[in-house]
Amino acid sequence: MWQQTPCFCLVLSTIITGSLVVSLDMKVAPVVTVPRGEDAVLSCSFTHPRQQDYSGQIIVKWLARESQALPFFSCSIKNDSVEEPSGCSGSGLRYSLRGDPRRGELSLLIRQVHDADNGTYFCRVELDGWWKTLQKETHLYVTANPQILNLSVVETRSGSGGATQRLRCEAEGHPLPTVSWRSASRSLSEDQVQTSQVGPFRLVSSVPYQEEDVLTCRVESRLGGAERRYPPGNSLLIGLTACGLIVLLLLLLVTGFIFYRRNRAPPDTSPVYGNADVVENHRLQRSDCPAEGDVELQAVYSVLSLNSVVYSPVNLQQ
Structure with a gap:
């Protein structure tokens, strides 16, 4: 009986330990796709069987590119603390946690992602005591719409030592766009087009150029397309x-x-004889003048209509 007891305890310990190990788990998003310039959230969460009575530290770390690299972000908080975690989040921080580690939330917020943020990341959590460290990887994919950065004529040296002109088109985008050329005056063969990648998001393409040429460079990807003409139109x-x-x-x-x-201004409706007072005074003055002989000139008038008066001199015999 005593010989069976240690064996029974060992089996029981193995079962309990195994169940605890299985209960300790972490989940991440395999790939997170975000347009350049926007905020990205790399989701990560974990669970462990002693969440209710665990009172130790929860240490959160985020690594980039390599699983053994130094963490670029790290913060910690006690599981039984009622205080806000310090250094884990903030409006002015480029990297901060999106959630509360005490509830198993370890997601990382990256503000305004750019080309260099593209790549692999590792979410890690460390607990006190005999708990094992958990770590899983996720991938951030930063997208960029295709666009033409520059279109210009450059001189290149040929094998014979002479100089030739080529029209050079610099473009960018993620995923990398494809480049195509169109000519308004001639056909372009594939061997005349030279295209090379000069960065993770950028490429350069060129074709032979002559002064009378009108060429168009076009770039396309699943996110859209863009084109530019040389020489520029009017x-x-x-x-x-x-x-x-x-x-x-x-x-x-x-x-x-x-x-x-x-x-369309209204006509002047003032009467023609608006100066009747002046005319009357003139008539009175003439009637007061001394008579010449037996003839006296006096002004008389007759009203022809409501709006017109006609004066006429007449001879009045004494």
Whole structure:
């Protein structure tokens, strides 16, 4: 009986220990895709069987590129603490935790991701005592819409020592876009196009160029496309001309409206004999003048209409 007891305890210990190890687990998102310039959240969470009565430290670490690299972010908090974790989050921090480690939340917030943030990350949690360290990897994929950075003519040296001109198109995007060329005057063969990658998000392509050529560089990926023409078209001149015509048309409309309003002004309805007082005074003055002979000139008037008065001199015989 005593010989069986140690064996029974060993089996029981193995079962309990095995169940605890199985209960200790971590989950991460395999891939997180975020456009360049936006915030990224690398999700990570863990569980352990003694979450309710564990009172030790929870140490959170995030590593980049290699599983044994030094952590670029680290913070800790006691599981039974009621205080806010210090150094784990903040509005001014580029890296901060999105959640509470006491609830098993270890997600990392990266603000305004850029090209260099693209790559592999490792979420790690360390607990006090005999608990093992947990670590899993996740991948951040930073996307960028295709765009043309520069389109210009450069001179290159040929094998014979002469100089030739090539039209060089610099483009970027993630995933890397494909480059195609179009010519308005001639056909371009594949061996004339030279394309090479100069960075994780950037490439350069060039074709032979002659002064009379009109060439278009186009870049495309699953996120969209962009193109540019060389030499540049007269789009700016056309736009300015259109704006000038619109302004001229508005001026003509305003001028015509003002002219129309002036011509429609109401006529002056004041009576023709508005100076009747002056005429009457003049008549009285003439009647007071001394008579020449037996003839006296006096002004008389007759009303022909409501709005007109006609004066006529007549001879009155004494």
